[in-house]
Amino acid sequence: MLATMESAAVDRGGAERSMAARRQRKTRWPAPWDKLAPEEMQEILRQARRERVARGKIIMHEDEPAASVIGLIEGIAVQFRDGGQQGRQILALRFPGDFLVLAQEGRAAACGVEAVTPARIWRMPQKEFWRSVEDCPALRRIVLMQALRDIDAEREQIVLLREPSAVVRLGRLLILLAGRDKSAATGRRILLHLSRRDIAAFLGLQIETVSRAFTQLRVAGIIDLPRRREVAIRSLERLATLAGVPSGIGPGRCGVG
Amino acid sequence: MLATMESAAVDRGGAERSMAARRQRKTRWPAPWDKLAPEEMQEILRQARRERVARGKIIMHEDEPAASVIGLIEGIAVQFRDGGQQGRQILALRFPGDFLVLAQEGRAAACGVEAVTPARIWRMPQKEFWRSVEDCPALRRIVLMQALRDIDAEREQIVLLREPSAVVRLGRLLILLAGRDKSAATGRRILLHLSRRDIAAFLGLQIETVSRAFTQLRVAGIIDLPRRREVAIRSLERLATLAGVPSGIGPGRCGVG
DNA sequence: CGGAGTGTTGATAGGAGTCAATATATGTGG
DNA sequence: CCACATATATTGACTCCTATCAACACTCCG
Numbered sequence: 001m002l003a004t005m006e007s008a009a010v011d012r013g014g015a016e017r018s019m020a021a022r023r024q025r026k027t028r029w030p031a032p033w034d035k036l037a038p039e040e041m042q043e044i045l046r047q048a049r050r051e052r053v054a055r056g057k058i059i060m061h062e063d064e065p066a067a068s069v070i071g072l073i074e075g076i077a078v079q080f081r082d083g084g085q086q087g088r089q090i091l092a093l094r095f096p097g098d099f100l101v102l103a104q105e106g107r108a109a110a111c112g113v114e115a116v117t118p119a120r121i122w123r124m125p126q127k128e129f130w131r132s133v134e135d136c137p138a139l140r141r142i143v144l145m146q147a148l149r150d151i152d153a154e155r156e157q158i159v160l161l162r163e164p165s166a167v168v169r170l171g172r173l174l175i176l177l178a179g180r181d182k183s184a185a186t187g188r189r190i191l192l193h194l195s196r197r198d199i200a201a202f203l204g205l206q207i208e209t210v211s212r213a214f215t216q217l218r219v220a221g222i223i224d225l226p227r228r229r230e231v232a233i234r235s236l237e238r239l240a241t242l243a244g245v246p247s248g249i250g251p252g253r254c255g256v257g
Numbered sequence: 258m259l260a261t262m263e264s265a266a267v268d269r270g271g272a273e274r275s276m277a278a279r280r281q282r283k284t285r286w287p288a289p290w291d292k293l294a295p296e297e298m299q300e301i302l303r304q305a306r307r308e309r310v311a312r313g314k315i316i317m318h319e320d321e322p323a324a325s326v327i328g329l330i331e332g333i334a335v336q337f338r339d340g341g342q343q344g345r346q347i348l349a350l351r352f353p354g355d356f357l358v359l360a361q362e363g364r365a366a367a368c369g370v371e372a373v374t375p376a377r378i379w380r381m382p383q384k385e386f387w388r389s390v391e392d393c394p395a396l397r398r399i400v401l402m403q404a405l406r407d408i409d410a411e412r413e414q415i416v417l418l419r420e421p422s423a424v425v426r427l428g429r430l431l432i433l434l435a436g437r438d439k440s441a442a443t444g445r446r447i448l449l450h451l452s453r454r455d456i457a458a459f460l461g462l463q464i465e466t467v468s469r470a471f472t473q474l475r476v477a478g479i480i481d482l483p484r485r486r487e488v489a490i491r492s493l494e495r496l497a498t499l500a501g502v503p504s505g506i507g508p509g510r511c512g513v514g
Numbered sequence: 515c516g517g518a519g520t521g522t523t524g525a526t527a528g529g530a531g532t533c534a535a536t537a538t539a540t541g542t543g544g
Numbered sequence: 545c546c547a548c549a550t551a552t553a554t555t556g557a558c559t560c561c562t563a564t565c566a567a568c569a570c571t572c573c574g
Binding site for chain 3: 421452453454464465467468469471472485
Binding site for chain 3: 164165166205206208209212228
């Protein structure tokens, strides 16, 4: 259930574009609430306020009381926490169709959310949202589903972080992103969207270490680094072997967010 | 909502017991399903099969299709995964009142569960459980609550694993356990229940490193190690400072499971 | 009493962290 | 459109900490 509707994806045009266009490309995804949202879901979302968020903008502050539930329609966001000395920690990547911060009603989310690409979101008061959840079985199912998916994804993150080697960690991230971005999977080109700083914060490494890991993969002939935040996978097989993920790209266990 | 019912806790007798008795002591906790379970919940749980599980026994295998939902009534359990080369990885600790492995209906749990103390559980077929969830709003709320709590707990685990220092990681674990075990919080004595191997698997370290970290804390005068799997906290304040958790013990952000 | 499992301690090596310098890209204003 | 200032990314030198291999002490169990 809730399989992604490939055909519904839009704006997945040809591989050749100008740099500027590529940089500004939005990521549209079939959202769960698109899928099983016949009329009640549409009704519910109609009440939500829609907003556009510029790249780099904070959607929700870390200590904010989380007055509203937020859904990501378009773009990519990260959940983060500013953990004292060791700087920002990125807890999860969020993709279109995700709820941004599912927190217990009334409790603080305990993490902030930032748009790493230009994004579109909807926003609905907590109280209203949870009432809708009570009323609408479909929405209820969606919420529970995302919660369980989040648990799985965070579990993967935990497994990843226990990996001591920096190269392996980075390799897993690349495979994970390649699995997300279908256009990348075909062309073997991944738009990272994340800065080195963000990648480091996500993988629990230092910036320099991430940079070195990239270089290692490059000189090993496993990837190319054609542009700043872009990676071309030359040998997915070797990358998967190195990452200890036998199957390579796939929906498998490598979910994030 | 769903505050723990302290008064309902049983078997929290005096501090002085024989070693044998202490070793076999069970941990009884006010379970969520005890709390708001007037009659319908009782009705639902009555249908569940109850079992006793010996210490060290596998409650659920890693690749098992997860035919049933399991609840932990008494004792402590761990969710684990046998991650190839680097041995067992412990994903989460589970305490009485928790569901063991909340997975999407039909999907594999992707992790095994083992009892680290003698335990009592209930077991109910997936299908039946999820039907009950549909029918019973109270149960529904409990499930969602635990899912959201799990997300928070795993987030803490992610933050913990990004901490590079072994001593800090261990310190956080101790604080976390002290917050769980109320009897320990008063007497400053923590029953670890976990072997060094398990602790290492939980913290993402090697056994030797864990041992060294214990020693470091001991020689620093922060803890005592009176017995094998027992820790006495001499200076909670210094421990908290070291761990970077200013508030010390508390329900705060340090949830596990 | 003895053996297996568990925990501690030591020596060494490898890898990530840290500080520092340089190169490249981004963005702004002239 | 170019020049400059800033942010971002790469590379190098060096240190510290953890992993690893090895030996030993302790505990639990029959």
